[in-house]
Amino acid sequence: MVNSLTARQIRKATNRFVIGTAAMAVACSSIALIPAPAEAVTRNYSCSAGGFTGTIRVDYNQGIGRNASSIIEVSYKINKGSNKGGNKANVGYSDGGTLPIKKFYTGDAGIQDNQWHYLGGSYTRGFGSVAARFVFDKSRASDPSCNVKITF
Incomplete structure (x- = not known):
């Protein structure tokens, strides 16, 4: 036995399918447009010379492609170490991933107490x-x- 549908029943079923499909497409596209949350990362980069060790700490949000997208601090x-010296070190930071280049610099005021000190951030x-x-400050000797090359 053949089940026969009227043209009106076919149109009604087709319209429901089209409306349902369109609603699902809108819902899915809304979900796809929500950006993934950035992952906060902290990395340390060090170098040493003359018995001194300098460390840069970069706190940033990791974006698409696992690169730093925004620097927090x-x-x-x-x-x-065992060196004598005051707090007249020079610390400079330069990021060529911005225009103009983002630079932070302590001048002759870099502190050598093995504690963390704010240099700059939020860009x-x-x-x-x-x-x-x-450039470390060493008493009665060349500095x-x-x-440090920083990679994200």
């Missing part, structure tokens, strides 16, 4: 190189220095 610390970056430089 940049800090530094200097361990002077959005693109792709580009990031580096830091330490040793080193560079």
